[in-house]
Amino acid sequence: MTPPLVVDIDGTLTGPDRGLDPRTMPILKEWDAPVVVATGKAFPYPVGLCEFLAIPIRVIAENGGVVYVAETETVVFTGEPEAAQAVAEEFQAAGYDLGWGRADMVNRWRETEIAVNLDAPLEPLEALAADHGLEVVDTGFAYHVKSPAQNKGKGLKAVARELGRDPEEFVAVGDSENDVSTFEVAGRAIAVANADDRALAAADEVTEGEYGEGFLEAVDLIEGGLEG
Numbered sequence: 001m002t003p004p005l006v007v008d009i010d011g012t013l014t015g016p017d018r019g020l021d022p023r024t025m026p027i028l029k030e031w032d033a034p035v036v037v038a039t040g041k042a043f044p045y046p047v048g049l050c051e052f053l054a055i056p057i058r059v060i061a062e063n064g065g066v067v068y069v070a071e072t073e074t075v076v077f078t079g080e081p082e083a084a085q086a087v088a089e090e091f092q093a094a095g096y097d098l099g100w101g102r103a104d105m106v107n108r109w110r111e112t113e114i115a116v117n118l119d120a121p122l123e124p125l126e127a128l129a130a131d132h133g134l135e136v137v138d139t140g141f142a143y144h145v146k147s148p149a150q151n152k153g154k155g156l157k158a159v160a161r162e163l164g165r166d167p168e169e170f171v172a173v174g175d176s177e178n179d180v181s182t183f184e185v186a187g188r189a190i191a192v193a194n195a196d197d198r199a200l201a202a203a204d205e206v207t208e209g210e211y212g213e214g215f216l217e218a219v220d221l222i223e224g225g226l227e228g
């Protein structure tokens with residue numbers, strides 16, 4: 001039986017430029033079990049991905065801050081949005097920039113955490129986060145200032161509950177430290193070759209290919225183990 005899949009977006013379904021590898025699209029569309037998209041991106045992005053693929057919306061967004069499952073139409077929020085907002089304001093008051101330009105499409109629809117461009121200095125950001133009881137996670141695409149209680153793995157537990165599944169049934173594919181909690185909760189964890197050290201250490205298997213190529217290889221690994 002095809003296992004349910006929980007998959008990261010940036011660095012796993014995309015190239016380094018954040019562009020979706022089109023070869024991943026038919027796989028997500030035709031997967032013979034639930035597909036859950038688990039990302040650090042704000043909620044509308046994975047919802048949009050599911051919409052455009054015309055697959056049921058099952059989403060873990062904002063590193064577990066927002067979870068939605070189509071089957072039960074349940075939205076679950078986790079996190080400390082006021083504290084994250086305070087960190088963003090104090091960071092800017094100290095003369096730093098979140099780094100996304102005037103319109104800030106990265107945080108505009110973000111509800112539970114704050115994302116900061118990797119060009120920003122990490123030390124003052126970490127110091128302010130710690131002042132508010134928050135942590136900074138580096139996804140390789142952005143720094144995320146979030147509650148330590150908020151992660152994709154907890155999100156996966158919530159999704160699995162809504163789907164009447166055991167989180168252990170899932171196979172997870174990802175590339176960075178924000179996928180480690182998913183890797184720990186899922187029954188099988190595959191990192192793509194471009195993954196950071198923490199994701200590589202937490203994975204059960206690592207592909208030879210990077211980015212979308214690595215995802216295709218992960219799918220071969222999963223399907224290779226299926227009967228018939």
Ligand SMILES: O=C(O)COP(=O)(O)O
Binds near residue numbers: 008
């Ligand atoms: O939003 C990010 O920084 C990374 O997103 P991802 O979790 O889909 O890789």
Ligand SMILES: [Mg+2]
Binds near residue numbers: 011012175176
């Ligand atoms: Mg990623």
